Amino acid sequence: MTRHATALTIAGSDSGGGAGIQADLKTFSALGVYGTSAITAITAQNTRGVFAVEGVSPVVIGAQIAAVLDDIPPQAIKIGMLASSEIVAAVAEAITGYTGPVVLDPVMIAKSGDALLARDAEAALIEWLLPRADVLTPNLPEAARLLHRSPACDAHETEAQGRALLGLGARAVVMKGGHAAGPTCIDRLVTASGVTAFEQPRIATRNTHGTGCSLSSAIAAELARGAGVEQAVRRAQAWLHGAIRAADGLGIGGGHGPVHH
Numbered sequence: 001m002t003r004h005a006t007a008l009t010i011a012g013s014d015s016g017g018g019a020g021i022q023a024d025l026k027t028f029s030a031l032g033v034y035g036t037s038a039i040t041a042i043t044a045q046n047t048r049g050v051f052a053v054e055g056v057s058p059v060v061i062g063a064q065i066a067a068v069l070d071d072i073p074p075q076a077i078k079i080g081m082l083a084s085s086e087i088v089a090a091v092a093e094a095i096t097g098y099t100g101p102v103v104l105d106p107v108m109i110a111k112s113g114d115a116l117l118a119r120d121a122e123a124a125l126i127e128w129l130l131p132r133a134d135v136l137t138p139n140l141p142e143a144a145r146l147l148h149r150s151p152a153c154d155a156h157e158t159e160a161q162g163r164a165l166l167g168l169g170a171r172a173v174v175m176k177g178g179h180a181a182g183p184t185c186i187d188r189l190v191t192a193s194g195v196t197a198f199e200q201p202r203i204a205t206r207n208t209h210g211t212g213c214s215l216s217s218a219i220a221a222e223l224a225r226g227a228g229v230e231q232a233v234r235r236a237q238a239w240l241h242g243a244i245r246a247a248d249g250l251g252i253g254g255g256h257g258p259v260h261h
């Protein structure tokens with residue numbers, strides 16, 4: 001009997017269904033992986049914005065993770081929205097004994113501009129979780145904020161910031177290029193052995209809500225299925241490109257709609 005690949009997402013709930021836990025589980029399903037979840041925060045949200053955020057108690061977050069690890073051990077974990085330093089600490093503690101790959105998406109600010117991580121939790125994220133990340137997936141503003149620098153605006157600085165994040169303990173960094181200008185979208189995988197660029201034509205759409213969540217969970221799904229890091233990033237980026245291309249056909253909500261999982 002072949003055991004089905006499983007992946008755990010530790011992230012926030014998006015009531016609008018486009019980002020967070022909901023995007024992660026849809027992505028896992030789309031890529032043939034059984035998804036489990038530990039919810040860190042509940043957001044009241046739709047395609048137009050975030051209207052309320054409440055963190056789940058650290059004890060209940062730890063209990064969700066322990067329950068999953070005990071009975072449905074994942075072949076990869078994805079970590080997304082963490083909301084506060086107490087939640088960062090609870091997650092770091094709960095995954096202490098986990099030896100599989102961890103994909104860390106340093107979620108800070110939603111596309112709507114709403115804060116998803118308290119300012120005072122950034123240091124906790126750097127100290128307790130960055131060193132646990134086999135793959136860190138910042139967009140350019142998040143990378144800059146983690147490093148207290150200005151967002152990179154060329155390839156040289158993007159790669160330099162990727163290497164600086166390796167210096168903080170991540171084993172690999174995907175510098176997501178979606179926020180940069182240009183006719184193509186270039187994600188750069190930075191590891192100790194060098195830089196690999198993954199390029200796709202830029203798609204003109206406002207329906208990009210949850211793209212970051214979906215990319216990091218697609219990488220986790222590919223790792224759970226046994227891919228190496230470079231292959232996982234390549235496949236995840238190609239899959240997300242198709243999901244963004246199909247997004248306008250969904251017609252969900254009046255703001256920044258979701259991608260088509």
Ligand code: PLP
Nearest residue numbers: 012019020081110111209210211
């Ligand atoms: N809501 C939740 C719960 C999230 O985890 C994320 C992830 O980044 C977002 C919203 C932000 O989504 P976006 O910035 O793609 O709109």
